[in-house]
Amino acid sequence: MSSERLRIAGGQLHDPANGIDGEVRDICIENGRVVESLPPGAPTLDVRGMVVMPGGVDIHSHFASSSCNHARRLIPEEHAAEPAHRPALFDGEGLPRSGSGGTVPSTFTTGYRYAGLGYTTVFDAAVAPVMARHSHAEMDDTPCVDAGFFALLGNDEYLLRQIDAGERERARDYVAWMLGATGAYAVKVVNPGGVEAWKSGQRNLNDLDRPLEGRRATARAILETLVDAVNALQLPHATHIHCNNLGQPGNSATTLATMRALAGRRAHLTHLQFHCYGGPDGTGWGSAAARVMEYVNAHPEVSTDVGQVMFGPACTITADGPVEFLLWQSSGRKWVNIDIELETGCGIVPYSYKEKAAVSALQWGVGLELFLLSKDPWRVVLSTDHPNGGSFMSYPQLIQLLMDRSVRDEALKRVNQKLLAGSALLDGLTREYTLNEIAIVTRAGPARLLGLAHKGQLGTGADADVTVYARNADIAQMFSTPRYVVKSGRVVVEEGQLRRAPKGGRLRVQPGYDDAALTDIRRYFAESSTIQFENYPVRNLPGDPR
Amino acid sequence: MTARRVGPVVCLGCGCACDDIGVELTGDRITAADRACALGRSWFGDGQLPARILVKGSEATLAIAVARAAELLQGGPGLVYLVPGLGTEAQRAAIAVADAAGARLDSVTSATGAPSIVAGQRRGRATATLGEIRRRADLIVYWGVDPAERYPRYRERYTRAEAAIVAVDIGRMRGPPDASERIGVPAEREAAALGVMRAAVLGRKLPDLPSAVAAAAALAERMMRGRYVSIVHDAEAEGEVDPQRAEGLIGLAHALNVPTRCALTTLRGGGNRSGADAAMTWQTGYPFAVDFSLGIPRYRPDEPAAGVAAAAASVLVAGDVTAVPSSIASALTGRLAIIGPRASEGAKAEVAIDTGMAGIHEGGTAYRLDDVPLPLTPLLSHPRTAVSVLEAVGRAFAQRAVSQ
Numbered sequence: 001m002s003s004e005r006l007r008i009a010g011g012q013l014h015d016p017a018n019g020i021d022g023e024v025r026d027i028c029i030e031n032g033r034v035v036e037s038l039p040p041g042a043p044t045l046d047v048r049g050m051v052v053m054p055g056g057v058d059i060h061s062h063f064a065s066s067s068c069n070h071a072r073r074l075i076p077e078e079h080a081a082e083p084a085h086r087p088a089l090f091d092g093e094g095l096p097r098s099g100s101g102g103t104v105p106s107t108f109t110t111g112y113r114y115a116g117l118g119y120t121t122v123f124d125a126a127v128a129p130v131m132a133r134h135s136h137a138e139m140d141d142t143p144c145v146d147a148g149f150f151a152l153l154g155n156d157e158y159l160l161r162q163i164d165a166g167e168r169e170r171a172r173d174y175v176a177w178m179l180g181a182t183g184a185y186a187v188k189v190v191n192p193g194g195v196e197a198w199k200s201g202q203r204n205l206n207d208l209d210r211p212l213e214g215r216r217a218t219a220r221a222i223l224e225t226l227v228d229a230v231n232a233l234q235l236p237h238a239t240h241i242h243c244n245n246l247g248q249p250g251n252s253a254t255t256l257a258t259m260r261a262l263a264g265r266r267a268h269l270t271h272l273q274f275h276c277y278g279g280p281d282g283t284g285w286g287s288a289a290a291r292v293m294e295y296v297n298a299h300p301e302v303s304t305d306v307g308q309v310m311f312g313p314a315c316t317i318t319a320d321g322p323v324e325f326l327l328w329q330s331s332g333r334k335w336v337n338i339d340i341e342l343e344t345g346c347g348i349v350p351y352s353y354k355e356k357a358a359v360s361a362l363q364w365g366v367g368l369e370l371f372l373l374s375k376d377p378w379r380v381v382l383s384t385d386h387p388n389g390g391s392f393m394s395y396p397q398l399i400q401l402l403m404d405r406s407v408r409d410e411a412l413k414r415v416n417q418k419l420l421a422g423s424a425l426l427d428g429l430t431r432e433y434t435l436n437e438i439a440i441v442t443r444a445g446p447a448r449l450l451g452l453a454h455k456g457q458l459g460t461g462a463d464a465d466v467t468v469y470a471r472n473a474d475i476a477q478m479f480s481t482p483r484y485v486v487k488s489g490r491v492v493v494e495e496g497q498l499r500r501a502p503k504g505g506r507l508r509v510q511p512g513y514d515d516a517a518l519t520d521i522r523r524y525f526a527e528s529s530t531i532q533f534e535n536y537p538v539r540n541l542p543g544d545p546r
Numbered sequence: 547m548t549a550r551r552v553g554p555v556v557c558l559g560c561g562c563a564c565d566d567i568g569v570e571l572t573g574d575r576i577t578a579a580d581r582a583c584a585l586g587r588s589w590f591g592d593g594q595l596p597a598r599i600l601v602k603g604s605e606a607t608l609a610i611a612v613a614r615a616a617e618l619l620q621g622g623p624g625l626v627y628l629v630p631g632l633g634t635e636a637q638r639a640a641i642a643v644a645d646a647a648g649a650r651l652d653s654v655t656s657a658t659g660a661p662s663i664v665a666g667q668r669r670g671r672a673t674a675t676l677g678e679i680r681r682r683a684d685l686i687v688y689w690g691v692d693p694a695e696r697y698p699r700y701r702e703r704y705t706r707a708e709a710a711i712v713a714v715d716i717g718r719m720r721g722p723p724d725a726s727e728r729i730g731v732p733a734e735r736e737a738a739a740l741g742v743m744r745a746a747v748l749g750r751k752l753p754d755l756p757s758a759v760a761a762a763a764a765l766a767e768r769m770m771r772g773r774y775v776s777i778v779h780d781a782e783a784e785g786e787v788d789p790q791r792a793e794g795l796i797g798l799a800h801a802l803n804v805p806t807r808c809a810l811t812t813l814r815g816g817g818n819r820s821g822a823d824a825a826m827t828w829q830t831g832y833p834f835a836v837d838f839s840l841g842i843p844r845y846r847p848d849e850p851a852a853g854v855a856a857a858a859a860s861v862l863v864a865g866d867v868t869a870v871p872s873s874i875a876s877a878l879t880g881r882l883a884i885i886g887p888r889a890s891e892g893a894k895a896e897v898a899i900d901t902g903m904a905g906i907h908e909g910g911t912a913y914r915l916d917d918v919p920l921p922l923t924p925l926l927s928h929p930r931t932a933v934s935v936l937e938a939v940g941r942a943f944a945q946r947a948v949s950q
Contacts, residue, residue: 066917072827076667076845079831083842086645095646095944098842100831106843107828130675133911133919137634138828199682201773201807325803334670335800339809341677341918348670530677530703532554535565535921539909 004489005030005042008466011052014439017448017457021436027052029464032489036460045491047468050483053439054456055120055465059446060240060270060305060383061392062317063110064124064138064147066131067346070336071104071317071387075350078102078313084109087498094501103315103350103387107141112501115144115492117395118467118482121447121455121507124149125188125240125270125385126319128340129156130531132182133538139506140542144492146455146465148507150240151182152319152344154189154222155196158524163217163225172229173517179235180510180545181537186237186450187230188270190319191244192222195345198322206245208257219244220261227265233511236451236546238268238303243275246323252278252288259295259302268449271307271385272296273367280422285362287423289369297375303449305383308367308398309360310390314351317388321345342528353390361415363389365423371402372429377440378448395442396479402433402441403475451546452507464489510545547573555923557582558630558905559589560697561814561915562676562704569925576906576925583698589816593906593926598890600898608899612935615862615883615897616647616942622859623839624649627874630817631866631887631903632932633910633922637818637825639936640864640885645829646943648838650858653822654815655834656851657871659781662812663823663833664847665792672799674776674809675916676704682807685772687712687765689795690719691780697813705776712765716791719783727768729761733788740794742766747801766798775808782815813915817869818904820913852877864936866903867892885935899935902928 008027013020028038062068079100086096099109114122127135127149139147153159162171175187193205193212202213208220230239243258245251255275279286296302316327321337324347328335336348353360374380386392401408412425420426447456454463466486472478485493492500525533553568570578576593579586599611626644628637644651686709693700713721717733731739739762745752746766755763769775777799795810802808814820823833830836830843837844855877865886883897890898902908907928911919
């Protein structure tokens with residue numbers, strides 16, 4: 001059994017969930033878990049002088065879904081420009097796989113790259129329930145990381161019918177059934193009602209109280225129904241909300257109205273940066289980051305991930321069909337739209353954020369403001385909405401912007417200033433994130449928001465997912481090349497090289513529901529779906545539900 | 547002998563992947579497939595498949611045959627060729643073999659659906675899953691295709707009876723005979739017609755048009771008045787198809803989303819073709835025509851698939867060998883291994899390993915033509931699954947890599 005033991009010795013540990021901020025501690029690992037101690041002579045990794053953190057946890061990424069795969073198919077030129085060789089895995093560690101990079105890498109390459117950055121847990125934030133089977137297959141082919149996904153609800157016909165009819169309890173049972181049937185981890189709502197509006201010809205739903213044509217359901221009712229269902233079911237993660245009006249000038253009014261509508265209820269507003277625009281009077285292009293973050297700071301029930309924009313290539317992939325239609329119209333780039341039956345949508349437009357473009361610069365600035373104005377890093381965590389705001393591969397550069405004011409100030413000088421008037425960045429935000437705060441926004445915080453008690457921390461009993469960084473004055477360099485990464489107790493990255501690529505686990509839930517609800521759901525399938533009720537649930541789901 | 551019933555199960559007779567089939571089993575035979583069309587009944591057949599393992603024509607053990615298949619692919623410029631009859635799990639295993647072998651990787655897509663895919667890579671596409679068409683489409687334009695021929699249950703399952711049907715006959719490629727409206731476009735005018743239609747939708751001023759094209763412009767006006775327009779074409783249409791058709795249809799569907807909503811549906815044949823495209827895309831970044839010879843995936847959509855097949859010194863055909871397109875079959879002159887249903891019926895194979903058929907003997911996943919993944923149910927037993935044999939070939943490569 002000795003090969004399953006490991007002592008990571010002498011590193012400076014940043015384990016904020018356990019109140020440890022840079023103290024020298026050994027991490028003892030046995031059978032994939034952190035243990036109190038190991039007998040003398042256990043295999044040891046000498047990491048003296050290095051920084052030790054729990055493995056990274058990505059709360060919001062698009063990396064394993066049918067939508068991602070349509071995006072992959074759309075950008076062969078990106079893959080051709082960045083082919084990915086097979087990693088030099090140790091003997092007996094399975095077939096190493098080649099692949100391709102770009103903003104939406106192939107699956108094996110995605111797993112290797114996440115591990116190479118020290119990330120060991122990743123969630124896909126938007127999976128159409130009918131496509132769940134596809135996401136499980138992609139995750140099976142994404143090694144090194146434990147993975148799960150959020151099921152897209154809120155524009156689905158069955159739920160809308162329950163809302164129209166005021167059947168909140170049945171809606172809750174349906175949510176529970178759907179999560180279990182698809183092997184999802186959490187509920188995601190994208191542009192509540194707006195995707196259905198796009199598909200029905202109404203085009204979009206721009207405020208909380210305008211009903212969908214011919215129905216009673218409003219964005220407000222959709223949000224309340226889902227948030228109440230998720231909280232009543234005591235799901236580990238709050239409802240993951242992509243607000244209405246993403247990317248639109250003046251949209252902070254909708255964002256604040258959404259937060260107020262849900263006041264007092266646990267909710268996670270995702271990629272907040274894309275929802276914080278509005279000048280001093282709340283309209284037009286400008287930064288509303290300070291106003292929105294003031295609300296977030298004062299309301300502990302709200303959590304968020306930033307959705308930082310990073311300059312360079314991106315690929316916008318979202319269920320928010322109407323947004324991608326507008327982006328296609330304004331950018332003239334390639335455009336994919338897929339209306340997904342009875343449930344949701346999918347839009348894809350490859351994109352690029354440019355320093356010299358006014359809106360790109362505003363978006364970049366708003367994201368940084370949100371980070372720097374946040375008073376509680378446990379509730380304002382790191383994401384780029386990969387690959388929408390930029391690739392997950394840019395996380396090290398983002399961490400550098402947060403930790404190193406001089407780098408940030410230099411970058412600020414380079415960007416288009418046109419829309420930055422009113423940005424707190426120009427007021428000289430001097431804050432620099434500490435290593436402990438980085439540990440919070442990249443692992444401890446996301447793990448806590450996801451209800452993953454065994455992740456994002458390294459106390460006794462925790463999952464033995466550990467990242468070790470060699471100190472480097474160049475913060476981006478330090479975070480882009482961890483010296484060691486340990487996944488479930490096995491060293492996958494050694495001396496900066498990927499050497500093992502074990503299969504990751506699956507994170508999913510299976511909440512209980514009233515079986516009586518199935519009669520109605522079954523009838524609905526028979527009347528409305530092209531898929532038989534019996535063929536809808538994903539069979540042979542891996543792992544145990546949480 | 548008592549019959550038993552299983553279902554509803556998925557039929558892979560065409561890309562419609564109807565999942566409402568009730569199958570009757572008597573002993574080890576399929577004796578009925580309720581609700582299946584003629585194509586589906588033929589696809590299910592009686593479920594009887596050979597179960598041999600042959601090396602150079604003689605019976606062999608599985609271990610020997612697997613080792614020979616791996617050896618053969620290591621011998622030189624190889625090709626792994628995916629044909630219908632595999633679940634996506636087996637397709638994934640076959641892609642892994644191609645990667646390990648540094649081989650070319652292709653599927654029937656290169657000989658069937660490639661122009662639509664490549665055009666989509668240039669422009670994108672506006673589409674919908676089939677249930678959305680059934681729910682919303684009030685105007686359906688069949689572009690040179692009558693689904694009744696190759697996709698018999700398409701209209702029954704995926705369209706509303708109330709929807710207005712327009713047939714666009716392109717040369718001899720005719721739309722449904724019962725269409726309420728019909729226009730004819732000479733084949734040589736097809737690209738021009740599509741261009742004019744898009745221009746009309748974009749509100750451009752059109753010059754005086756010849757009558758064949760003018761009718762198309764009028765149809766475009768009609769489409770703009772639809773609430774949700776579905777355009778349907780066949781990626782695998784037989785006969786000469788204008789190479790600009792796919793991109794023209796994509797451009798038209800895109801443009802129609804400004805004044806109204808529109809989805810372009812691309813019909814595909816059976817046997818989980820879309821699954822092969824999907825799995826290749828997520829594992830390599832490319833949906834077909836992949837070249838691993840430099841140890842990385844490179845995309846070669848412009849090379850004629852038959853030429854690639856002819857140049858391969860060794861070939862692994864994965865899937866139902868009887869579904870290899872004739873243009874490819876006649877080009878296969880290299881050493882040949884076949885793993886899949888009816889492998890032992892393939893001519894010239896050095897290694898032939900019969901497996902079950904996805905959806906009849908093997909479970910797993912298959913994709914409908916609109917990329918919706920569906921579960922497959924094993925109905926009958928077979929001594930081997932394609933996925934287990936292909937994974938064994940992959941392991942043989944891994945062991946060789948270790949021993950070298």
